[in-house]
Amino acid sequence: MSRLPRFGDYRYIGTRDDMVFYDCDDEEQFEQVQTRVDEEDLLSRNLLQAFSPDEPFEARNRGFSPR
Secondary structure (H helix, E strand, C coil): CCCCCCCCCCCEEEECCCCEEEECCCHHHHHHHHHHHHHHCCCCCCCEEECCCCCHHHHHHCCCEEC
16 A cells, blocks of 8 residues: 555545545556656645545545546
């Protein structure tokens, strides 16, 4: 199970620029978000969102759509 730096305790991570959330336990989705984080510098631009509770319904409740 892989996680993004600074988000090691979260399974679902959202990107604020396009309001999409990713499941980090899904290898394909994790690769997609990891590539975006690296190429677009999302972490330092403060464009990542974690959810509490760490569930898809909470991401949707905050306006994010699944990948």
